[in-house]
Ligand code: NA
């Protein structure tokens with residue numbers, strides 16, 4: 001008997017070998033599970049939000065109407081405040097540190113919180129992001145002063161505002177136009193989106209995540225507990241194993257994307273900058289006083305969660 | 314039941330409910346809910362409110378009620394009369410001058426706002442009554458506005474092109490530039506057709522004995538240069554409004570939806586301050602028209618998304634596209650069938666939904682056959698424009714129905730038919746002469 | 762009994778009409794909010810944190826608040842292609858079935874929207890922005906609008922179809 005599992009994500013669709021790595025990760029996962037279950041489990045992949053809109057994917061899994069999703073967990077920040085820690089500025093310092101969350105207390109706690117809502121984490125995926133700007137590069141916090149900026153994420157916005165940026169909330173599909181028309185002076189987003197939105201056609205400067213970045217987002221591959229429980233123990237084992245086996249691919253590809261930003265923007269005529277440790281520490285100081293502080297105050301156990309995250313080496 | 318049978322049943326049920334006379338919005342939603350109950354896990358029912366909200370949770374859509382408000386406010390004044398009176402005095406020698414002015418109006422307006430229904434509402438709200446007053450048949454008047462309105466997603470800025478660019482990963486800037494010449498050419502062709510159609514209607518009015526309103530067409534008028542110039546000061550408020558909207562849009566002050574808001578507020582202020590519309594009786598008409606029209610459109614958009622969700626969940630759309638790609642076809646046969654598929658989907662679905670569901674599946678085929686993705690994006694957009702004016706589900710047709718309730722759906726449908734043919738032929742032209750779209754981007758993006 | 766019903770049906774109609782006007786007023790408020798946003802952003806370089814979500818909430822609220830009023834005016838368009846083909850008698854029956862189907866659909870969806878509203882309210886969901894408005898607000902307007910739409914459908918079925926059947930055949 002075969003069972004069809006639907007995987008939804010919001011990123012551009014491609015093939016197993018080409019395109020956005022988050023889409024490729026889903027396809028690789030599907031192919032491998034299909035092979036190892038001898039076709040008992042089949043998959044339908046819905047890219048670019050063609051089944052459920054990006055923000056609604058978590059609830060859909062939680063209620064059991066969607067099986068799986070590769071989903072930026074911080075999108076659920078309005079419903080599960082704890083998840084805001086997965087897009088906390090300057091909290092994560094490298095991909096390796098992010099990967100270490102999985103087995104650390106912070107990872108266990110995050111797993112528990114998500115499972116309480118009926119969702120399981122299969123693959124731990126992090127992606128860094130960079131900053132595009134029109135007139136001058138943004139490397140240290142002082143650079144963002146007075147600039148109309150889109151932060152993509154509640155905690156990021158709080159930090160950028162504390163640095164003196166004028167936070168402009170406009171939808172993601174307007175970022176390109178916004179830069180062109182001058183509604184925006186700069187924007188922060190994932191390396192993948194920096195390239196796929198082709199912002200180098202409008203931006204003169206980019207600060208990549210090759211060295212340091214204050215922007216790391218957790219976008220795990222998730223499965224609905226209802227779906228997971230409907231699998232046989234053998235299938236469950238395969239799904240978990242294949243999920244975990246995707247993590248090294250994710251890190252390698254995310255790093256490639258950070259490099260790709262530099263290449264694409266240089267080719268597009270923009271000036272490429274990097275953020276060094278000293279600049280990163282300046283951001284971190286501001287983040288601690290703004291976004292971290294507000295998280296610690298407003299979220300139950302917020303302080304404890306931040307401490308857990310900081311203790312990961 | 315296989316996907317193919319489900320697809321057929323879905324289409325058949327939709328047609329039956331639509332033709333039952335049920336409002337479009339409830340018919341689309343009803344089919345979706347029925348299929349959810351029968352073919353999908355029960356949990357999906359719980360998701361309905363969130364699915365509806367997720368579609369309306371979109372800043373870009375906000376432009377629609379705002380431009381409807383702008384149209385309703387201006388429609389309550391003498392402004393439209395002034396504008397068309399003046400256009401008439403200036404263009405009366407050109408047969409069909411008023412119709413051509415409307416086509417150009419749609420095109421200029423489309424260049425400002427990314428939404429086709431909003432373009433329709435803004436120009437049609439003023440244009441349709443004026444054209445009918447001057448003897449244009451209801452079909453022609455509504456058809457040219459419905460078709461002219463579709464230019465909103467072809468002439469930049471266009472939300473549709475942005476979404477396509479993001480999915481296919483091509484330059485949005487190049488896509489925008491590529492849309493300009495086809496947009497201008499389509500405007501011209503629409504204009505030529507209007508001139509031809511008006512000649513025909515005039516001949517018909519001459520030969521028919523009935524004292525129909527189309528006799529208005531035969532009135533011979535002539536205006537002196539003085540009469541032409543004296544209309545211009547009355548257009549000043551209008552020009553100020555258009556300049557304001559243009560400056561806000563291209564001067565980097567605001568996003569398209571914000572421009573709609575600023576424009577609508579300016580229109581309201583103008584209507585109250587300059588045209589003296591402040592009595593409750595007049596305000597009531599503006600409020601009630603705005604509420605009804607925008608509610609009608611927005612509820613259809615929300616329900617159409619529910620309809621799309623079920624189609625996507627049952628994998629109907631994706632399967633159809635996958636099946637087509639799997640067939641072994643030559644380059645041009647493949648392109649032909651892709652266009653037929655888009656056309657058929659366009660009967661039922663809004664453009665954004667089709668692009669989201671279909672492009673990821675057909676793009677590998679398009680690229681494998683060596684077609685340029687920018688060029689295909691423009692062709693796809695023109696095909697999507699067709700979907701906006703093809704029954705049974707054509708958003709622009711519903712907008713027209715909203716602003717001119719006394720024109721029957723049948724008259725509108727017949728009225729847009731010639732424009733559908735023009736656009737179909739234009740797709741062929743684009744296939745034969747790709748440079749119609751590609752010349753400008755190639756020129757401007759020489760370095761790559 | 763009959764006068765009682767008339768009074769009820771008229772009162773509901775008046776309330777729904779009022780909601781319709783309110784919906785348009787909300788759109789006007791949006792124009793002001795948007796203009797304010799453009800001005801403070803461009804001239805004072807101080808964009809608001811609430812404009813985007815405030816306007817989207819208003820859009821959802823105004824859409825559903827006007828649903829019943831639009832129904833009163835028969836403004837939810839349908840395809841009337843069969844009107845001229847079928848006889849008046851058949852058309853009446855066809856529209857009765859169509860109206861009943863609309864009623865069933867709208868009340869079905871409004872029931873589930875109230876349920877969803879309760880969940881969102883109970884769990885205290887907010888949006889993801891720093892402004893973080895309560896998410897039950899748009900769902901409340903959705904549920905309220907769909908319910909008044911359903912009641913309006915019911916009233917129209919009784920007023921138009923039953924009364925005309927009583928009089929006619
Ligand atoms: Na446009």
Ligand code: NA
Pocket residue numbers: 659660661662699700701702703704705706707708
């Ligand atoms: Na259509």
